[in-house]
Amino acid sequence: MVLDIVVMAAGKGTRMRSARPKVLHRLAGESLLQHVLRTARALAPSRIVAVTGHGAEAVEAACAAPDLAFARQSPQLGTGHAVQQAAPLLDDAGVTLILNGDVPLIEVATLEALIDACGGSRLALLGVKLADPSGYGRIVRDGDRVRAIVEHKDATPAQRAIDEVYTGVMAAPTAALKRWLGQLTNDNAAGEYYLTDVVSLAVRDGVEVVASDAPTEVEVLGVNSPLQLAELERRHQARQAERLMDAGVRLADPARLDVRGELVCGSDVEIDVGCVFEGRVEIGDDVTIGPYCVIRNASIASGARLRAYTHIDGEALGVEVGAGAMVGPFARLRAGAQLGADVHIGNFVEVKNSTLARGAKANHLAYLGDATVGERVNFGAGSITANYDGVNKHRTTIGDDAHVGSNCVLVAPVTIGAGATIGGGSTIGKDAPPGQLTVARARQTTLAGWRRPTKSR
Template sequence: MALDIVIMAAGKGTRMKSARPKVLHQLAGRSLLQHVLQTAAALGGQRIVTIIGHGADEVQAAVSAPNLVFVRQMPQLGTGHAVQQAAPALHDEGTTLILNGDVPLIEETTARALVAACGGDKLALLTIELPDASGYGRIVRDGEAVRAIVEHKDATSAQRNIHEVYTGLMAVPTRHLKRWLGRLTNDNAQGEYYLTDIVAMAVADGVPVVATQPHSETEVLGVNSPLQLADLERRYQRARADALMEAGVRLADPARFDVRGELSCGSDVEIDVNCVFEGRVELGDRVHVGANCVIRNARIAADAVIHPFTHIDGEALGVTVGAGSLIGPFARLRPGAVLAEGVHIGNFVEVKNSTLAKGAKANHLAYLGDATVGERVNYGAGSITANYDGANKHRTVIGNDVHVGSNCVLVAPVSIGAGATIGGGTTLAKDAPAGQLTVARAKQVTLTGWVRPTKKK
């Protein structure tokens, strides 16, 4: 039986007070809509029909999912009108699951239970009991049977005292949905076509109306303002923190911790406060991450220490940190940095598109770009690889056991043989032989009798 998924994402989101469409605001590093699309994709819908309107081109360009099609609602005349735009894209038979693009944390298991409750012949609603139901459509029952959903603006005083509310998610037999959509009217306080009116139609047609509930309130919270977005972000992050701690990760403070992607951790991992993990990050056994680090798209092997204020950003190429390596504080690892076992990268050292072999060290104020660095190399403070000639990048090759003195400039392409020493202050523009001292700097001169200028009074 076909499962079609409809996601309503056409609204402007006036209370966000932003030029960005509401569904493109970020939660945990992904847009609200992309969260919903990922859940929809996991459900295996034959079609994921996303209804867009405000900022339609921007929304369409920003998200992706298998079997995704877009329809436009212009103008926006209510939830029923929105689903009317999607109806032609739906299969004639099967079930349609309706989700909201601004309710990002609905769980796959909850959505599956809702589809199962529908069973292809019932109207299934996702409802929840809320202490404060303001703004939500109320569930009106006759005993256990659901009889209607009354929107807050149209509810009587007695109905507003009902605490069971509609979350905006439902699963409907598609053949019934298409028929009911054609019967909607806008005879209400707002002059809009309400999707919730199909509940009364189902009752009138003798179609059973059933309700299921989510695991938690957080799943069904929508985002209509920056305050609600911030609240949902903290709920999400606390849930991720709790799951990691239950798996054995030590977090110094779970309230000061952010995952904006995927984070996997080995045993005995320790993470200090204010750390942010983006993209895909893997932390091996006994890794310690100091305070105020940002790590994106990186693999960090066992026993490595990431000292405070380190910034690791692998972008598409990724970053690899070898076992037992020491990174930071205030270090920066950029895309293509591949560090072997026991590498030391110290304060204010930047590494990009470079490999450092076992035991190599660059401890202070240095830059390594487009470089191949051998084992046990000691790379001096203030030294850089000059890898860019204004048009092309070039590579520097440094052999095993090389010592590069302070304040050197290695003008690529250039190679330094194994065991060589490069004297401090050298600008190296030619290859340096193995096992030798190479120095290239101006001769030191002292001028006797020289007097420093003074200001004229």
């Protein structure tokens, strides 16, 4: 069966009080629209059409992809008018699924069930029962049969008492949907072309209309204001926390966790309060994450310990933390950092595009950029690799068992031999031989009779 998906993304979102199009506001690190498109792609459709309108250029630029077509709605004359713009791109032989770009958390299984209910011949509606249905279109039934959807502003008092509402999601045989779209009128309180009017047109044509309710309310909640966005964020994060705890992860406080991507955890993982995970993060068995860590695009091996306020940002290259490594507090690992087993990275140490072999240590106030560091190296407090000459980056290589004293500058490209010792306060611009002490600093001098200047009166 041919499946086309139409995603409604034309609305202005006036109540957001923002110049940014509503569907580009972010939930869990991604735009609302990207959430919907990811779910749509999981259904393997023949085509996805996003209907844009307000801020169309920004919306289209933000989500452009080879498998995504766009249809412009200008002016915005209602939901039915929006789908009319996409209709020429839809295959008459298939089924069309209509989604909303501001309803980000709908599940693939829910949509698969709706498509099955359509079966290529029925109009299938997704509903939900709400304690407060204000503002939503009501599903009007005659027994089990759906007769119409009535928008809130057009509903009678008796219809407003109905608690089953239409979520804006439907699946329909495409040829029939196109016919109904051509028959819509704007004879209503808003003067708009309502997509919901296709229900009464289907009933008139003798097409069976079916409705089923979403398994959970959170799947079908939309976003119309910053308050609703914040509430949905917390509900989404609560679901993420519950999923993690069901898998055995110990969260110090489930209410103080933010997963803004994909977090995969092994067994006996402990995560303290205030941690943020972005992109794809993999955590091995028996890992402890201290409070207020931010981790993006990283792999943390079994037995590692990340102490408070550690910041890891792997960007596109990723970061790897080896088994039994200890990082932090207040450490920063940047893209390309690869820590071997039992590596120690301490407070106010930054590592970028560098490999540290087993047992290497940089415990205080240091910078390792574009470096290859051998096993059991000790990199002293206040020492740095000077990797940038103003134009190009250069690499520093430090052999196994080398010791770099405090407040040293290693000016790349440079190699420190295995077992070498670099005296504290040295600036090293030439290779240091293995197994020997290398010192590069001015001779200490004391000036007898020198007096400190005093202020003139």
